[in-house]
Amino acid sequence: MRLIRLELARVVRSGGVTVAAALLLVLGIHAAWQGNRRIQAAEDAAAAAETAYRDQLAHLVSLYPPATEAGELLYYLALPASQPTSRLSALASGRTEIETANLRIRLLALEGQLYEQETLNPRLAAAGHLDLTFVLIALLPLFVIAVTYDIVSGERERGTWGMARLFARPRRLVAAKIGARVILMGGLVTSLAVVGALLAGIDGDGRAGWAAALIVLHTLFWFALCLGVATGRRSSTGNAMILVGVWVAFTFLAPAVLSLANSILHPAPEALELTVRQRQGYHEAWDLTKAETMDAFFEDYPEWSGRAVPEDEFTWAWYYAMNHRGDRAARDASRAYRDVLTRRDQWARRWSLLVPPLAARLALDRLAASDLASQLAYQDAVRRYHERLKAHFQPVLFSAAAIAEVDWEQVPAFEPAARVGEASQAGFPAAAALILASICALLVGRIPAAGAPAGREDGAA
Amino acid sequence: MNTPESRHPAELGNGRAPLLEARGLSKNYGATRALDSLDLAIAPGEVYCLLGPNGAGKTTTINLFLGFVAPTSGQAFIAGLDVSAHDRETKQRIAYIPEQVMLYRNLSGLENLEYFAALGGKGALTPGRLTDILVEAGLERSAVDQRVSEYSKGMRQKVGIAIAIAKEADALLLDEPTSGLDPQASNEFSELIERLKNRGVAVLMATHDLFRAKETGTRVGIMRYGRLVTELGTEEIGHADLERIYLKHMHD
Numbered sequence: 001m002r003l004i005r006l007e008l009a010r011v012v013r014s015g016g017v018t019v020a021a022a023l024l025l026v027l028g029i030h031a032a033w034q035g036n037r038r039i040q041a042a043e044d045a046a047a048a049a050e051t052a053y054r055d056q057l058a059h060l061v062s063l064y065p066p067a068t069e070a071g072e073l074l075y076y077l078a079l080p081a082s083q084p085t086s087r088l089s090a091l092a093s094g095r096t097e098i099e100t101a102n103l104r105i106r107l108l109a110l111e112g113q114l115y116e117q118e119t120l121n122p123r124l125a126a127a128g129h130l131d132l133t134f135v136l137i138a139l140l141p142l143f144v145i146a147v148t149y150d151i152v153s154g155e156r157e158r159g160t161w162g163m164a165r166l167f168a169r170p171r172r173l174v175a176a177k178i179g180a181r182v183i184l185m186g187g188l189v190t191s192l193a194v195v196g197a198l199l200a201g202i203d204g205d206g207r208a209g210w211a212a213a214l215i216v217l218h219t220l221f222w223f224a225l226c227l228g229v230a231t232g233r234r235s236s237t238g239n240a241m242i243l244v245g246v247w248v249a250f251t252f253l254a255p256a257v258l259s260l261a262n263s264i265l266h267p268a269p270e271a272l273e274l275t276v277r278q279r280q281g282y283h284e285a286w287d288l289t290k291a292e293t294m295d296a297f298f299e300d301y302p303e304w305s306g307r308a309v310p311e312d313e314f315t316w317a318w319y320y321a322m323n324h325r326g327d328r329a330a331r332d333a334s335r336a337y338r339d340v341l342t343r344r345d346q347w348a349r350r351w352s353l354l355v356p357p358l359a360a361r362l363a364l365d366r367l368a369a370s371d372l373a374s375q376l377a378y379q380d381a382v383r384r385y386h387e388r389l390k391a392h393f394q395p396v397l398f399s400a401a402a403i404a405e406v407d408w409e410q411v412p413a414f415e416p417a418a419r420v421g422e423a424s425q426a427g428f429p430a431a432a433a434l435i436l437a438s439i440c441a442l443l444v445g446r447i448p449a450a451g452a453p454a455g456r457e458d459g460a461a
Numbered sequence: 462m463n464t465p466e467s468r469h470p471a472e473l474g475n476g477r478a479p480l481l482e483a484r485g486l487s488k489n490y491g492a493t494r495a496l497d498s499l500d501l502a503i504a505p506g507e508v509y510c511l512l513g514p515n516g517a518g519k520t521t522t523i524n525l526f527l528g529f530v531a532p533t534s535g536q537a538f539i540a541g542l543d544v545s546a547h548d549r550e551t552k553q554r555i556a557y558i559p560e561q562v563m564l565y566r567n568l569s570g571l572e573n574l575e576y577f578a579a580l581g582g583k584g585a586l587t588p589g590r591l592t593d594i595l596v597e598a599g600l601e602r603s604a605v606d607q608r609v610s611e612y613s614k615g616m617r618q619k620v621g622i623a624i625a626i627a628k629e630a631d632a633l634l635l636d637e638p639t640s641g642l643d644p645q646a647s648n649e650f651s652e653l654i655e656r657l658k659n660r661g662v663a664v665l666m667a668t669h670d671l672f673r674a675k676e677t678g679t680r681v682g683i684m685r686y687g688r689l690v691t692e693l694g695t696e697e698i699g700h701a702d703l704e705r706i707y708l709k710h711m712h713d
Contacts, residue, residue: 003579006572013567159563162529166552167581167628176580 007180011147020143021188028135032196035090035131038097039200045102046082053080053104057408064370066404070396071316073403078104080384082415083378086369088207090200091132092361094370097221101378105414107393109282109326111334112275114379132196136189137361138251141222145243148226150236151177151409153450178227182220189219207367207419210427216368217434218360224438254355262347267311268340281329285322290315296328299323301390309399317397320390331365338376344371353433363430381417388412390438477504478541480554480632480663481526485535488521488687495521496533497687503633503680508654509545510674510695512707513684517665521687523634526665527557540631553581556625558570560637562617566610570620573609576679578627586627598623601647615646622653625662633657635666639673675703683710 011017060073133247151174155161164173193212201210202208285293290311298305309318326361327334352359365371392412395401420426479502486499496518503509511519523532525537528544528551535542539551564573573589579582586594595605599619609617618638625633635654639647647670654664654677668674674681675695680691681703690710693703 001582002575005580006576007567009572010565010567159559159561160565161560162527163557163563163624164576164580166527166555166557167577169549173580 003176004180005182007176008184011180011184014147017264019148020146021065024135024139024143024188025191025409027130027139028132028192029199031132031135032091032192032199033129034129035093035196036201038093038129039085039087039090042085042096042102046080046084047202049080049082049102049104053078059137061403061408064403067402069316069400070220070393070403070406074107074316074393074397075319076106078106079385079411079414081382081388083416084136084379085208086419087200087202088364089273089370090111090202091196091211092364092368093129093131093133094365094368095372095375096370097129097157099375101375103382104380105386105389107320107323107386107389109323110383111278111327111330114382115271115275132192133361133364134151135213135239137218137357137364140185140189140219141247141251141357142244143188144181144222144226145240147181147184148223149230149239149243151227151230153230153234153236153239166264174227174231178223185219189215189221202386206423207426210431211364211367214360214363214427214434216358217431218439221434221438221441224441226442228441250355251355258348258351258355258358261351262344266340266344266347268337268344269333271337274334274337276311277333278330278435280326282316282323282326284329287326293318295327297324300324300328301394302400304394306450315397315400317394317400320394320397324390333426337344338379341372341376345376346374349429353429356430356434356437357432359433363426367423368428369419374417377417379422381415385414387411390447393449476705477506479504479538480507480537480540481665482541483522483535483667486525486533486537488518488525488689489514489533494687496525499689501664501682501689503632504662505661505663506658507680508658508666508678510678510681511665511667511684512669512671512674512681514711515670516686517684518687519522519684520636522684523557523636523667524663526632526634526669528552543691554631555634556621556630556632557629557634558618558621558625558636558638560640561614562621564609564612564617564620564659567608569606569608570600570612570616571605572628573620574623577624581628581711583627583629589621593624594626595620599646599653613646615642615649618646619653620644621685622650622657625657632663632665635668637668638666639668639670649674671703671707672700675700679713683707685710 017254057077059078064073081103085096085101103113103116105113151158152161152170157163168176193215195207196202197204225246227245229246230239232239234242290309293311294307307317309315309321349359349362352362362371366373389412393408396406470680472666481501481503483499483501486496486501487494488496495516499522501509501522511522513519521530525532526539526544531545537553538553539547540552551616564570565576568576571588571591572686574595575586575588578586578591592602592605596602600623604612604616609620611683612620621638621695633654640651651673654666658664658679666674666678675698680692680694682689683706684690689705695703699705
């Protein structure tokens, strides 16, 4: 411990290390604080949606005469469908910044409503939020590199390696040096994780446990990689160039290449196309007889077969059946779109295992329910909710019931999507990839053993 | 005059079993013969000074004893153990002070000593004892807590000696240790070496300083082109003799 304490003192006293550590701490705490603000904003928005629904319902009920058909009120009524935000998403915001999980659903055609959200500035969306995952997965490795790239070469270049080697085997020396840096980094990561967890109010459940394990394994992976490179016989400059190159490759290039390959291999239309199809299906119905529209509706809801609507007058049952026709028109495309997104998600998850930091990031997003699969699960939950609303209100529509006849307190509430997969399913593949990659990195590295020819340094006389 | 060819290396020593010994030790760097069949034996309590111009093979000899380079042929022994075969065991018995003692600049002298002591398994030495060792090595008590970046070369050499004392090394290898030191610091350094010699430490010192070699050494060996060309007991000669003999060999 004495050796590690002194080594720690050396590292901390090195110019820049304290500044870099403080900067990381500040960035990490800022990211966690921002993440907490995002969660708070999402929770406020969900609460506001609920309040807005109650206010709108009260307003509509008071606005229309009680004998008015409920179908008219339902045309305007928007029901909240808010997915509770995972506290972990404060640290791993994933896709939450570009896709909403707080829709307000009307009884009209659904497909277009699924993609209705505030317009985002694409430049800001491309940059993304600063979340704690970015600090820990993307920035922290730079700090690990900064304090380890020259643990052997720096000693050689300063001339202390020869002196130190007279006292201990190189492995012991390197172990002490790495041990001190692991303690330093462990303190930093633990501080950030604890502050992040406290700020976001994260419960210590299995998902948080897996997230913590992934962060630790990811940090250790970078230590293993640095150790593998730094114990070679290159110069400090050479080590730094290699490690920064690997960091750039793992953090930017490989994810970009995988994303591009994913898009090429799994082409998907824009969600707007689904909306257009749905709108076309709806508008085509204006040129059809009402019976034709209703026949299509009865195919999906045979329990209402035989409930004919008059051809020569407007009915809300027909109007909503017409909206349903729009969803039918987009149904195949919608399923295909969902399937391709699912394949993209699975493909990215599988191939990311070759890029362990990316695998860790995707796994953290899944644990935080901020990944693509969670977003698709939310959309599925919204679809189910829409169907439940239809099932609830179809008797009202077919009977042309008045607003006063409807018990508005009995309107079904949104049932949030269940978390996608078990925590271990989300965390284990990435954890295994990180462990395997760490072992490979250590095997690649050469820690020269005392007495072995590799440990000798043939210099000029 | 005796030559290595005419007398066994240990014959000039104090009769005790050598702590440092070279037998036919040679080292080639490519086509260059840096050291050629060196035979040498240094007993406990002996200070052997290697003299010679740059490129004579002095540093190579030290590096071979340190195990920093592998011999092309021959063997280097420390306490009877072949350095090539017993790297760890031999390293445990030696200390090394190069021309520039390289220490951790952002640690104090005491912390450096503590660091190397802990590294060498002497972690039980208390800071108080380590401070005493530094003072024994000639460092001012007020300087032990200063960062080494503020030390002069002489102060760093004293920390190097302290490291050797703390290690309780049987043999000390010195490579141009007084180069660049002022006369007073050189003299203090010689006194430290004298103290270690009296404790039974075997010292091998490569130097250009004929005066210091005569003052500090018990024997001197003159090297040229990788060969030990002559070996002398310092009690047998005066300062002027040593200089004359040295220059004679350089001009042969």
